[in-house]
Amino acid sequence: MEAPLKEGWRKLPHALLIFEPATSLYYYTGDWRTFKPVRDRSKCIACLLCWVYCPEGCIYIASDGGIDVDLNYCKGCGICAKECPLGAITMVEEEK
Amino acid sequence: MGKRIAVEDSHAAALAAKMANVDVIAAYPITPQTHIVEELSRMVSDGEFDAEYINVESEHSAISACIGASAVGARCFTATAGQGLALMHEILFIAAGNRFPIVMAVANRCLSPNINIWGDQSDVMSSRDCGWIQIFAENAQEIFDLLLSAFKISEDDRVLLPVAVNFDGFYATHVVERMDLPEEEEVRRFLPPHRTAKYKLDPDRPLTFGAIGFPTIQFELRRQWEEALCNSKQVIKEVWQEFGRVFGRHYDVLEPYRMEDAEIAFILMGGSCGTCRVAVDRLRERGFKAGMIKLRLFRPFPKEEILEATSKLKTLITVDKHICLGGLGGPLFNDLRALFYGFQRQINVAGFIAGVGGRDVRVKDFEQMFEKVVKGEVSPEKHIFIVRGES
Numbered sequence: 001m002e003a004p005l006k007e008g009w010r011k012l013p014h015a016l017l018i019f020e021p022a023t024s025l026y027y028y029t030g031d032w033r034t035f036k037p038v039r040d041r042s043k044c045i046a047c048l049l050c051w052v053y054c055p056e057g058c059i060y061i062a063s064d065g066g067i068d069v070d071l072n073y074c075k076g077c078g079i080c081a082k083e084c085p086l087g088a089i090t091m092v093e094e095e096k
Numbered sequence: 097m098g099k100r101i102a103v104e105d106s107h108a109a110a111l112a113a114k115m116a117n118v119d120v121i122a123a124y125p126i127t128p129q130t131h132i133v134e135e136l137s138r139m140v141s142d143g144e145f146d147a148e149y150i151n152v153e154s155e156h157s158a159i160s161a162c163i164g165a166s167a168v169g170a171r172c173f174t175a176t177a178g179q180g181l182a183l184m185h186e187i188l189f190i191a192a193g194n195r196f197p198i199v200m201a202v203a204n205r206c207l208s209p210n211i212n213i214w215g216d217q218s219d220v221m222s223s224r225d226c227g228w229i230q231i232f233a234e235n236a237q238e239i240f241d242l243l244l245s246a247f248k249i250s251e252d253d254r255v256l257l258p259v260a261v262n263f264d265g266f267y268a269t270h271v272v273e274r275m276d277l278p279e280e281e282e283v284r285r286f287l288p289p290h291r292t293a294k295y296k297l298d299p300d301r302p303l304t305f306g307a308i309g310f311p312t313i314q315f316e317l318r319r320q321w322e323e324a325l326c327n328s329k330q331v332i333k334e335v336w337q338e339f340g341r342v343f344g345r346h347y348d349v350l351e352p353y354r355m356e357d358a359e360i361a362f363i364l365m366g367g368s369c370g371t372c373r374v375a376v377d378r379l380r381e382r383g384f385k386a387g388m389i390k391l392r393l394f395r396p397f398p399k400e401e402i403l404e405a406t407s408k409l410k411t412l413i414t415v416d417k418h419i420c421l422g423g424l425g426g427p428l429f430n431d432l433r434a435l436f437y438g439f440q441r442q443i444n445v446a447g448f449i450a451g452v453g454g455r456d457v458r459v460k461d462f463e464q465m466f467e468k469v470v471k472g473e474v475s476p477e478k479h480i481f482i483v484r485g486e487s
Binding site for chain 2: 007008009010012014015016017018019020021023
């Protein structure tokens with residue numbers, strides 16, 4: 001889907017300066033994803049190596065002490081699946 | 097009143113930065129700009145004024161350091177030439193597109209190959225589309241005055257764009273000329289001692305410069321930048337008018353010479369204008385209706401003023417010190433033909449290329465260009481006529 005065009009240049013803030021901090025949170029990089037990481041809870045020992053390697057910082061510790069993924073920001077790069085020493089993470093193709 | 101001094105043109109540039117009371121100088125020495133930064137380095141280390149002089153490892157770093165300094169609200173200055181300007185290339189866009197006030201002196205030098213340190217305009221013309229304000233100075237006085245006014249232009253809230261003041265390497269760097277140096281208090285009446293930055297990096301008021309620009313917004317950003325650059329012309333004129341009121345020296349975007357009844361006139365920029373004036377005088381003595389337009393402001397291109405200045409001309413001779421390789425001759429020639437075509441103006445534009453790689457452009461060379469035009473030897477189909485060489 002093509003993103004909607006913003007208002008014309010006359011209403012653009014000066015040089016597109018951003019006056020609010022942490023606005024990258026509004027941009028969901030999860031849109032880029034084709035494969036999502038799925039954890040096999042029976043294999044995961046919560047070693048948190050995936051947490052260490054995730055370049056987007058979107059792996060967090062879940063309520064059961066294992067890991068979970070913030071799919072709003074996960075780009076589906078697969079590094080967590082590659083690095084998991086127990087093969088507890090599988091990349092599964094998504095249908096959108 | 098100030099005092100009249102004899103000054104090397106490079107030192108006139110250094111004096112302008114000093115009298116502007118710049119906070120940060122970041123520069124890398126390169127011929128023929130070296131004396132400018134050498135002198136500034138000496139002034140700072142001798143405590144003649146208080147500035148941070150950053151010895152960077154390249155021009156790419158010099159302009160990057162200026163951007164950083166400008167982003168926190170500092171008044172900053174750099175200078176370069178030739179390959180140095182080319183090495184700055186990608187950062188030149190960032191400086192202008194993110195709207196950082198920076199003033200840069202460019203001692204125009206031929207770009208390699210072959211290794212050539214002499215003056216032509218291939219460096220500045222290769223950075224033509226970087227979105228900077230481009231000004232050309234002819235001599236020591238203009239270098240000083242235009243650099244000083246460049247700070248005021250660049251820092252104006254209606255502009256907020258970097259300004260490059262260009263002058264011919266060697267011809268206007270390594271010569272000693274007469275110059276009126278104003279008093280400190282006169283300068284302060286014109287330019288405040290420090291910059292007031294409307295937008296700057298401040299931990300208490302977070303601000304992001306140069307975030308990602310997606311295709312949905314980048315086009316608008318570029319369009320806004322173009323508008324700001326074009327609109328800066330009005331501010332440039334205002335600042336130069338104020339300069340005239342304070343210092344008594346008057347500048348405008350272009351300077352006509354003997355244009356009242358001229359039929360054929362030259363248009364050019366930089367140090368060769370002085371030589372051209374002598375040629376125009378000689379041609380007048382020989383009975384020709386010759387004139388000259390010195391273009392002081394190149395970007396934004398002062399199209400209305402050029403149209404007005406050329407309204408009675410039959411032929412305009414453009415004298416470029418650069419070839420737009422593989423294109424249609426020199427940059428001034430391209431701009432002017434396009435301008436006149438758009439306004440349905442019936443005027444011949446004869447495109448001469450002179451002084452490439454520092455070859456002298458002499459009085460008789462201007463006369464010969466003129467004679468070629470008069471004899472009808474300049475056909476409109478051809479876009480390159482080489483001066484002092486084979487066309």
